[in-house]
Amino acid sequence: NAGVTQTPKFRILKIGQSMTLQCTQDMNHNYMYWYRQDPGMGLKLIYYSVGAGITDKGEVPNGYNVSRSTTEDFPLRLELAAPSQTSVYFCASSYSVGRLDIQYFGAGTRLSVL
């Protein structure tokens, strides 16, 4: 059981380049999330999705786009990369336990924009 898989693990981008961070889960979870993690800032939610075809902004969506065409995949697109987007990006998916969900995380993508 692979869980949540993120690719690539590492990437270096030049300012202004674009890229897509891939995320796929094999647990049939409806909810999926993208976070960024910066030192001293904790985890910040970028975008989330409640199911295929439905996405919504989180706390820090500027400079990013997402799509959710299938239950399994939730790619994050960076257009015109900026140094401020240097971060570790985590994808997660969740399932419900009563009124709450438990989130399962991928191993992360370390991105540097130079």
Add this chain to the structure above:
Amino acid sequence: SQELEQSPQSLIVQEGKNLTINCTSSKTLYGLYWYKQKYGEGLIFLMMLQKGGEEKSHEKITAKLDEKKQQSSLHITASQPSHAGIYLCGAAYPNAGNNRKLIWGLGTSLAVNP
């Protein structure tokens, strides 16, 4: 200031010692989560607490939720080098739409010296 405060920020203990990490919310919680993160890896789910007074254990790690103080403590008994890592708490708050969007603490970095 942070909605969710973790203390201490970092901790170094000798193998075999007990330790406690706290996570305090500035407002009423709906649920409290504990995760562990190792460098270069994603977050591993440890426990979820929903009710005041609830206590859960995972191997030698115990977490409890104090509803009155809106605080959770995570206690490790007889620490081992395998306990080293960053412990993150996340909180769900009652709101109009989505109990699945979590607010995260900044983490507590734990080192265990053999």
